[in-house]
Amino acid sequence: MGNEDRQIFLRKIPGVDRLLGSEEIQGLARTHPRALILKAIHQVLEDLRARILEGGIEDPKDLDIAAVLTKVRERVEDLARPSLRPVINATGVVAHTNLGRSILAERVIDRFRSLAGGYSNLEYDLKEGRRGSRYVHVEGILRELTSAEAAMVVNNNAAAVLIALETLAKGREVIVSRGQLVEIGGSFRIPDVMRKSGATMIEVGTTNKTHLKDYEEAIRPETALLLKVHTSNFQVIGFTKEVPLAELAELGRRYGLPVMEDLGSGCFVDLDAFGLSREPTVQEVLAQGADLVTFSGDKLLGGPQAGIILGRRDLVEAIRGNQLNRALRIDKLTLLALEETLRLYRDPKEAIQEIPTLRMILQPLEELRRKARSLMDMIGLGEGAALGVSLCDGSSKVGGGALPLLELPTCLVCLDPGKMTAQSLEKALRASDPPVIARVEHERVMLDVRTIQTGEMTIVAQTIHRIARGMR
Numbered sequence: 001m002g003n004e005d006r007q008i009f010l011r012k013i014p015g016v017d018r019l020l021g022s023e024e025i026q027g028l029a030r031t032h033p034r035a036l037i038l039k040a041i042h043q044v045l046e047d048l049r050a051r052i053l054e055g056g057i058e059d060p061k062d063l064d065i066a067a068v069l070t071k072v073r074e075r076v077e078d079l080a081r082p083s084l085r086p087v088i089n090a091t092g093v094v095a096h097t098n099l100g101r102s103i104l105a106e107r108v109i110d111r112f113r114s115l116a117g118g119y120s121n122l123e124y125d126l127k128e129g130r131r132g133s134r135y136v137h138v139e140g141i142l143r144e145l146t147s148a149e150a151a152m153v154v155n156n157n158a159a160a161v162l163i164a165l166e167t168l169a170k171g172r173e174v175i176v177s178r179g180q181l182v183e184i185g186g187s188f189r190i191p192d193v194m195r196k197s198g199a200t201m202i203e204v205g206t207t208n209k210t211h212l213k214d215y216e217e218a219i220r221p222e223t224a225l226l227l228k229v230h231t232s233n234f235q236v237i238g239f240t241k242e243v244p245l246a247e248l249a250e251l252g253r254r255y256g257l258p259v260m261e262d263l264g265s266g267c268f269v270d271l272d273a274f275g276l277s278r279e280p281t282v283q284e285v286l287a288q289g290a291d292l293v294t295f296s297g298d299k300l301l302g303g304p305q306a307g308i309i310l311g312r313r314d315l316v317e318a319i320r321g322n323q324l325n326r327a328l329r330i331d332k333l334t335l336l337a338l339e340e341t342l343r344l345y346r347d348p349k350e351a352i353q354e355i356p357t358l359r360m361i362l363q364p365l366e367e368l369r370r371k372a373r374s375l376m377d378m379i380g381l382g383e384g385a386a387l388g389v390s391l392c393d394g395s396s397k398v399g400g401g402a403l404p405l406l407e408l409p410t411c412l413v414c415l416d417p418g419k420m421t422a423q424s425l426e427k428a429l430r431a432s433d434p435p436v437i438a439r440v441e442h443e444r445v446m447l448d449v450r451t452i453q454t455g456e457m458t459i460v461a462q463t464i465h466r467i468a469r470g471m472r
């Protein structure tokens, strides 16, 4: 396109006043603030100018007022939409960190309305009529469920590890196995957290083997803590040795040193009983003699984002008194969600049924098959449709860095993209409202019904139907 054509195109762009005077905009102004509409108009006009200058517009019809108004309306809707939105998780990764990890139980959600819209006894002792502690709302139940001496909670497990190290080992040394210097997604790395806490990390052993004597030989007057980190998101196999927690705890007792385990994904229910691989429960870790254990609220526990600290009373109280706690403290809505989730654990059978993370992990294959078949029927695309729909076997993941090698057998609804590519089909699902997040494998789009909630099944089916219709 020549310079002259560009000038003609630029002059053809409708002016702001003309757009504002249109019926379409008047209509939008009834439901949207004027400032938002103006912002959308300016953005759309700016985009058009830029595209003309780079030769991206060839059809002058794209500059007709009707075409521009359509763009403005789309932009207004885009700007007005909340940024944080619900999505449908069809990935089969249960505690998907990018999709908000655990979803909360119905009973937890029910309590939000009454508490969030009013005042509460968050830090108020109703019996004494004076200032109380926010931690009492979960400390009792945590102690009851785990037999821990004391408990407290902070913003997340990263914060729990940081504040524990800062309190117990700042300016001193922490001994940790080289095989446990883990990185969890999103920049949580043991050596970095250690540095931030002001503690000096003393690495012992090798990548694959660490013996009890490696710890013992590193103990000096400067030693403040023996740390064990649960290698939750990977496994070292082959010629390996890790010191069992019970032995480390015994060593700690002999030298008068506290032993802490960063458990990562704390679980209260023995998943072994359901044929799932070994993940130590919080109760076991405490029974093996850990003085302190920290874990997340939103991984296998299935609650809100939180960091839970359990253990010896003197240590927990020292952590509670740390100034840093003011910056890492847990918010009241989180506390509410955590308390209500924990209350469900009083009856493990109820916990498994009511806590979505556990329920999804333990969903039997037969049920998943039925669910997948029913989704396929609801999609209802037969022979000759633009998309092929079939069922196939696959596996789901726990996610959140828990049980990394565990493949949970599942049933997938597979979409053969026909004339589209699998990538563009995945993108179309993602661009829907609500977005459907699926995975692409072997040139097909796979929907794992394990993480699709019952109420979402029709929406997924309708979304796929609409995309297939649009492909004709």
Ligand SMILES: *Cc1c(COP(=O)(O)O)cnc(C)c1O
Pocket (backbone or CB within 6 Å): 156, 157, 158, 159, 161, 182, 184, 188, 229, 230, 231, 232, 233, 262, 263, 264, 265, 295, 296, 297, 306, 307, 400, 401
């Ligand atoms: C997940 C994890 C963390 C971080 O927990 P967040 O709750 O995400 O802050 C720390 N340590 C281990 C071993 C973990 O698995």
